[in-house]
Amino acid sequence: MSAPKFRVAICGGGISGLCLAVALSRCPSIQVDVYEATDRFKEIGAGVMIWARTWRILEKLGLGPTFSKIAHAPPSGSIEPGFDFRRSDQPEEGFRYRLVQMPFGCIRFYRVDFLDVFVDALPPGIAHFGMRLVSYSQKADTNEISLEFSNGHATTCDLLAGCDGIKSTIRAQMFTEAAERLRDDTLLKFIDPAWTGTIAYRGLIPVERLPMNHRSIASPMMYCGKSKHVVSYSISRGNIVNVVTFASKPESEGSSYSEDTQGVNCPQQELLDCYAGWEPEVEQLLSQIDNPTRWAIHHLRPLPFFVDGKIALLGDACHAMAPHEGAGAGQAIEDAFILAALLEQTTIEEIPLALKAYQRVRLPFANHVLEGSYQSGMLYEFNSDYGEDYENLGPAIEKQWDWVEEPSPEEERLRALEYFYDLASRS
Numbered sequence: 001m002s003a004p005k006f007r008v009a010i011c012g013g014g015i016s017g018l019c020l021a022v023a024l025s026r027c028p029s030i031q032v033d034v035y036e037a038t039d040r041f042k043e044i045g046a047g048v049m050i051w052a053r054t055w056r057i058l059e060k061l062g063l064g065p066t067f068s069k070i071a072h073a074p075p076s077g078s079i080e081p082g083f084d085f086r087r088s089d090q091p092e093e094g095f096r097y098r099l100v101q102m103p104f105g106c107i108r109f110y111r112v113d114f115l116d117v118f119v120d121a122l123p124p125g126i127a128h129f130g131m132r133l134v135s136y137s138q139k140a141d142t143n144e145i146s147l148e149f150s151n152g153h154a155t156t157c158d159l160l161a162g163c164d165g166i167k168s169t170i171r172a173q174m175f176t177e178a179a180e181r182l183r184d185d186t187l188l189k190f191i192d193p194a195w196t197g198t199i200a201y202r203g204l205i206p207v208e209r210l211p212m213n214h215r216s217i218a219s220p221m222m223y224c225g226k227s228k229h230v231v232s233y234s235i236s237r238g239n240i241v242n243v244v245t246f247a248s249k250p251e252s253e254g255s256s257y258s259e260d261t262q263g264v265n266c267p268q269q270e271l272l273d274c275y276a277g278w279e280p281e282v283e284q285l286l287s288q289i290d291n292p293t294r295w296a297i298h299h300l301r302p303l304p305f306f307v308d309g310k311i312a313l314l315g316d317a318c319h320a321m322a323p324h325e326g327a328g329a330g331q332a333i334e335d336a337f338i339l340a341a342l343l344e345q346t347t348i349e350e351i352p353l354a355l356k357a358y359q360r361v362r363l364p365f366a367n368h369v370l371e372g373s374y375q376s377g378m379l380y381e382f383n384s385d386y387g388e389d390y391e392n393l394g395p396a397i398e399k400q401w402d403w404v405e406e407p408s409p410e411e412e413r414l415r416a417l418e419y420f421y422d423l424a425s426r427s
């Protein structure tokens, strides 16, 4: 076997890291290693939804048939509900104020199953566990990047992919070094995620615990009220209903949240009290969540760059966003799709050019979705300029999903490649 053209180290084995590893494994001339901080690949069990554009990428990666088997319903191109929006923060029955529909609708999975498809598609021997990256350095003399891990292990690579999530160590180092190099302390504000002002509660309900005619079984629902909303949709081939509820203080956006932010167990009563007096359908749903968890929803301020030399950020490491458009994982997959397409065409010397092309295409798009996701939450919770003006609010919400259709990921991929070829021809 000939020597690889270059070595990619992927730090982080979540959706972004594993999708990149799978996409790159299609290119045998690239050596790939995945360094994961924990002792196994894992997702915290709950639902995840994707949209048509992400589905098309998964198909292009050859994973369509496997994902079809674990989707709530095998995806088809027909027009399906995205979300059914209701006004629900009153004791009497609520009402629909918008049904957002689109080709493929909302494609839904149990998170654990979703990640497992990538895990099963990984080539053997590339995953390394218990490897928490603590720092890297780009060596000018050898052109290599050296990596240091908390367990004392050290290694080198030719490209470092920072897939290490919302609290990314790699982002922190990249922005600290840039702030020093450019003598610009304002770059430091991009290191820490900011609280969106929203708390979420999550839970899963076995479908048999709900009345058969409960709307959440048939359709993805968005129950909306002032400064709060409740999302529900069925997963696991319809056997489980996934529920995420949100309660916001918009004035707190950008502040820091003092308590533990990730999946803290909380009493069911706390959840019920938060939505007391909502329509019966919502009460019925929430009363079936025995063990809710509480999350503080954080996002990043839109980053001014995703790459530095031969280091690239992907997924939540560069665009962690509020979950109101169900887009973070899809955007991570899109990062991996575009970056892998570029690297397939790249020599070791051209890596920095490929990363420039990656950033050129992905940064504006992902930041647009990041900002839109936050705005969508404001719209759903009647905190936007449209307030409760349903006639205009409905179309405004629908417009938030424009990015799902245009430009397509295939067009974005071609644009990135064209930009890369142009840069390479001039270098």
Ligand SMILES: Cc1cc2nc3c(=O)[nH]c(=O)nc-3n(C[C@H](O)[C@H](O)[C@H](O)COP(=O)(O)OP(=O)(O)OC[C@H]3O[C@@H](n4cnc5c(N)ncnc54)[C@H](O)[C@@H]3O)c2cc1C
Pocket (backbone or CB within 6 Å): 011, 012, 013, 014, 015, 016, 017, 035, 036, 037, 038, 042, 047, 048, 049, 050, 131, 132, 133, 134, 163, 164, 165, 166, 168, 169, 200, 244, 295, 314, 315, 316, 317, 320, 321, 323, 325, 326, 327, 328, 329, 330, 331, 332
């Ligand atoms: C309530 C909620 C609901 C959501 N719903 C949806 C949805 O329906 N659809 C959707 O598209 N998105 C959704 N998202 C967003 C989505 O979950 C994330 O965008 C996505 O999981 C990010 O994947 P990632 O691989 O970038 O990061 P992560 O999943 O955070 O993975 C990072 C990995 O890196 C590892 N790691 C961390 N530090 C290091 C280190 N120093 N060295 C080595 N490894 C390290 C971690 O252990 C982890 O395995 C939701 C988010 C929330 C909070």
